[in-house]
Structures are given as structure tokens and as C-alpha cells.
Amino acid sequence: MSAHPVPIVPGLSAVDTRYTTLFCDVWGVVHNGVACFPAAVEALKRYRAERGATVVLVTNSPRRHRQVTEQLRDLGVEDAAYDAVVTSGDVTREHLLSVGLERVFHIGLTRDEALYEGTGMRLVPAEEAEIVVATGLYDDETETPDDYHDLLAGFAARRLPFVSANPDIVVERGTRMVWCAGALAKLYESFGGEVVQAGKPYPPIYAAARARAATLTGTRPDDGSILAVGDGLPTDVRGGCNEGLDVLFVTGGIHAADFGPHDAPDPKAVATRLERDSLKAVAAVTALRW
Template identity: 55%
Template sequence: MTVSAPLLIPGLRALASQYSAILCDVWGVLHNGVAAFEEAHKALSAYRAETGGKVVLITNAPRPAGPIREQLARFGVADTAYDDIVSSGDVTRELLNAHAGQTVAHIGPERDLPIYDGTGIVLGTEDEATAISCTGLFDDNTETPDDYRERFLPLVDRGLEMICANPDIVVERGDRLIWCAGALARLYEDLGGKVSILGKPHKPIYEAAYKRVEKLHGEPVDPQKILAIGDGLPTDIRGAVSQDLDVLFVTAGIHSADFGPVDAPEEHLIRTRLVEEGLRARAAIPRLTW
């Protein structure tokens, strides 16, 4: 559904009654990797309380839902803000299960290792591996994707598939952007390697989210009654549009520098960028508020 003016809205309240469920991004909407955005989780809590609608968080985090719940609690995100979580880590685990008994090399930080629990794969070195699983950079504070170019060349030559558990290219951490697994997957593919990705903007994570929404409501929910909220054009917005979902675009996330003042974005710049990207939005807001 595409609307004309106004694109910018004052808060989620303006749309809330039109939707039975929300699929909400996490990093960039609810927190910035350091602290929670208080107004954002208050907005989701108000939506649930006032409309009876359900909220499923849909995140490209390369970890199962359990550790994500713990992280949200540490950041101060209220558990009243959501009903369930679907992560890229969850849907990627299903693909990893197909490699049970095989040796897979992990590329990424140790904090992401829970993704392999119970999958039956054997973690090994890159020389031993029959596939690569990438959850991020080993040290995203200091490394860039180009640091991996020489490392990837022999893996590509051997025809090893890369399973990417986080399609995000960058995310905010505090006041800066850091590289994510999606940037490494893009490099691997550019070098000629095969890459499998199941998180946003790809269909499997949305199928998993629909199942959660249906379970929460106890019946199927018309996709036209589901609102997607996100800040990433290539992941959140493109994924929702590909599923024909209405979108609330949070502009003060990773694209904040593109639309003028962060907390007072210029609507014509947002509209122009959406057209350039071949995307659309039901509405836009600088930061998620009620």
C-alpha cells in the first residue's frame, strides 16, 4: 500500500489501529548496540496494550532467540514490548542442520557460537571444512571486509559454500557504524563464492515470523494487517516490500545522514531515496515513538 502525503507521521499511534501484528526490527530501532531507545520499546508496549495486537521482533542477529532476549533485557528493553522473537540465527540453524556430521569452519566472534548448539555439525579449521559459516568479523572494532580478501580466495577456489547468518552489511554501535557478516558474504560472492542467506530480506525469516504471528493469534492473519518496522533499506525495507507488507521506515538508523537533520528528516529526500531504491513505505518516522 503506497500513500501520498504525508509520509512522515508523529508516532506509531497514527497507524496502530490498522494492524493486527507488527514485525519489528531490533538493532537500529529498539537499541543501537549500546543502549535501548526508551521511546521505541514504550511504543511497542503501548501498541500491544491498547490494540491487543501482537509484536514479533524480527532480527538479523546471528544468534538464537534466547541470547537475544537476554541482551534486550540487559539494554533495558521492556519484555512488555514484544511477544516473540525470530532471528536470522534461528532460521540459519535449520540450514546448518543439513550439514550435521560435517566439519564447518566458523568465521565470527565467540559470542555467536550458541548458533551451533544442537545442530550436529563439527566445528573445525578452514583447511578441514566442507563449508563456511559466517556470523560476522572476528573483531568488528578493528577489522574491515577487505582484511578477509586473501583468506577467502582459497576457500572460493575449493568451492566451499558460505552460510551467512547475518545479512546486515553494517549496524550502528553507539555513534558509529560497524561491519557485519553481510559485508563478508558480499565479498565472498564477489570473489566467485557460493553464499546462502536466510535472514532479511530473504523469504525464510518472514515465513518463520508469519508462523509465530499465526500461533500468537490462534488463526491466520492477513498479511495486509501486518506492519513491518525497520531502519535498513537493503534488509528491513526491501524484505518487507518483497513480502508485500506495509512498512514504517525509521529514518534515524543506519541511513540517518541521508535525509537531513536526524530528528527532522526532509520528506522529499526520503521519498526520492525510496524511488531510487525501487522501494516504498506506508509511513516514515525519525525514531520509533508512540
Template identity: 45%
Template structure:
């Protein structure tokens, strides 16, 4: 397996790619503040090279996340279009209307269900399927808090649709559990899990469609660059889609890959090899 090429900045790749599909959380913000060098790099790429499509495992429709980016001071000129796991998941949910759906997740994720003609239940007893966006309270709960409730769902063989495949996300200096952690537990218990966000194909299809609309032509996939910090989502998704990937080491795997002297290239290689993944490039933080 080839080693990732270490970059000094995104400018190293000008002329090599036409389109960027960039992860959001962990690359351009940490849930509490944006990273100006990263947003500046994307803004410059967009101005001088081509479209920047933000590809996020946020479980809400992309339009519902724009205000969050604004609040975190992510400049609008740093991205061309935003595609979320929520966008891709809505297609799965609409196909199962009217349900009923047993929904698990915080109130802030309610926009996922708007206009889908679904009915809802608060227990698995009357549900046709489960829809998970994340824990009800990601500050205090873990996936294990749902084991007992999932046992009841398994007796009815309910499929689980997960709107956010991320296992964890970085919030400030903490790692917070996401919907993917609940989905992982349900699958380990023997349940059926269905997902459309990264690393699964549907969200990439939406992103490439948006990029082609912006360019006004068919995309050469060899000229599409993915950027992300998550191995099981960003890197695996790019690998599965045959797309090149720039791994941002300081995100959720930063404790394993960043040392006192900066990026530890050997640690990155070991981390990738342990999961059978490949990164085309690696960088400590996204910069120009």
C-alpha cells in the same frame, strides 16, 4: 513509485494493522542503550492492539539474545516474541551436518551451533562449507581483511552460509561491519552465498507463524506492519514479502535523512528511489 506517508507516531496506525514485525537494532536500541520512546510505543501497541514480533538479523538463536535486550533495558512488555536470523539459519546448518564447517565470527555467536551435530575446522582446506556470523573482531576488521582467506575457499567452491545479512549496524555513534559485508565480498568474488535472515523469505515465514500462534488464527498479510531502519534488509524484505513497512529514518541511514529540522522527506524519497524500494510510511524515530 508512491511517496511514504509521514507519521507523527505509531498511534496513527491503530485500527489499520493487527500485528507488528519490528526490527531491533537501530529501532529500539543502538547496541549501547535502548530508546524508551520506541520501546514504550511497542509496549503500548502490544497492550492495546496486538502482538509485537521482534525480527532481528542477530546471528544467534533468539533465546540467546533475550539477556542482551534485558541488559540494554528493553522492557519485556514491549515485545511478544523474538525471531532471529540465527533461528532461521540453524535450519540451513542442520541440513548440512556434520560438515565440517569453517566458521567465521566472534565467540559470542557460538550458541548458533549448539546441538546441531556439526564438526568444525579453522581453515577452508578441510571444510564442506563456510558459516559466517560476522568478523572475528568487528571493532577493528573490515570485509577486505577476509579477501585472502576467501580466495582459498573459492578454489574449493565452498558455499557460504551467512547468519547475519546486515552490512552494518549502529553501535553507539559508529557503524560496525556485520556478516553481510563479508557475504557481499564473497559473492562479488564469485562465491555462492546462502542466507535466511532479512530480506530473505525464511525469517518472515517464522515470524508470521509465531504471530498466527499468538492470535490463534490465520493472518491477513495486509494487516501486518513491518518496522525497520535498513533499506537492503528491512525495507527490501517487506517489499519482497508484499508487507507494509514503516521506515525509521534515524537509524543507519540517519546521516542521509535527518537534518537540522528533523526528518528530510525529500531525502528519504531520493534514498528509496535510488535503490528501487518503497516505504509505506516514514518517521524520524519510533514514538507513540
């Protein structure tokens, strides 16, 4: 039996008008970590202006939303393209506050340590840690998860909880792939360690996105009115499917090489891959545009 076909549409203008809220991915859809995609920015601006829609950027960035907003501006993403940003960093911070452990061993860039400001938590050496939080690798340009084998094995032996502030395994930065905190979480699990994942495809970040949308509009959006937009099959698409949301799959992102030419993906290959991974999309688009 052949896979159910997925229509490849020209852009957001072609999606059903019932979608009054977008949960839109950021990295790989709106920018590539180096520069924004102007067509994507324009599409989101027009969707807000012409459909009267609410756009919530939902990202697996381990930073707080204020930092991501600043980064978006630096990359050329206009404020008019979205209403709010919800990050896995925000969700991580709320989780850490809820568990009440104070001594944190941090794995990731120094700039990500803003996550702990105002929480009463202290960053401590490995031997003093009560909990491990990974926002990424210390140097994702040169390191791999294997460089953390012994460190993580030691934490797992002590049964320390491990929080991944970014469930992504890899992300495309410009033209190359770099490792993310999700890869460390996967390694930690292989040692039998306890892992909490803060971002997509896990429920907490969608609960935060729904709450943010409700605050913006004064009412909780009906799931049938939400369209999840993203390029990551294990994160954006699976998360949307798990939440019972319709999904617009951006084929030209991290999985582009699997579907043929970036600007002319093979519809059969797209449908087959979605079916193989037990995923669904109401439509696909090569890149986010109007």
C-alpha cells in the same frame, strides 16, 4: 516527475488500526547496541496493550533468540514490549540442520558458536571445512572485510557453500559503524562463491516470523494486517516490500544523515530515496515512538 510523497507521522499511534501484527526491527529501532531507546520500548508496549496487537521482533542478529532475549533485557528492553523474537541465527541453524554438513569453519565471535550446540556439527580448521558460516568478523572493532580476502578466496576456489547469519553490511554501534557478516558474503560472491543469506531481506526469516505469529495467535496473520517496521533500506524496507507487506520506515536510523536533521527529515529527500531504490513505505517516522 516528482517522487510520490511519504507521510511522516509522529509515531505508532498514528498508523492504521488494521495492523494487528508488527514485524519490528531491533538494532537501530529498539536499541543501538549500547542502550535501548526508551520511547521505542514504550511505543511497543502501548501498541500491544492498546491495539491488542502481536509484536514479533525480527532481527538479523546471528545469535539464537534466547541469547537475543537476554541481550534485550540487559539493554533495558522490557519483556512487555514484544511477544516473540525471530533471529537470522535461528534461521541459519535450521538451514544448517537441513543441509546435513558436519564440518563447519566459523567466522565470528566465540559467543556466536552457541548456534551449533546440539546439532552434531563440529568446528574445524579451514582445510577440513565442508561449509563456511559467518556470524560476523572476529574483531569488528579493528578488522575490515579486506582482512578476509585470502581466506575467502581460498574457500571460493574450493567451492564451499557460505552461509551468512547476518545479511547486514554494517550496523551502528553507539555512534560508530561496524562491519557485519553481510560484508563478508558480498566479498565471497565477488569470488564467484555460493552464498546463502539467512536474514532480512530474504524470504526464510519472514516465513519464520509468520509461523511464530501464527503460533502465538492461533491463526496465520493476513499480510494486510502486518506492518513491517525498520530503518534499513536494503534489509527491513526491501524485505517488507518483497514480502508484500506495508512498511513504516524509521528515518532516524542508519540512513539518518541522508535526510537532513534527525528530528526533521526532508520529506522530499525520503520519497526520492525510496523511489530511487524502488521501495515503498506507507509512512515514515523519525524514531519509533508512540
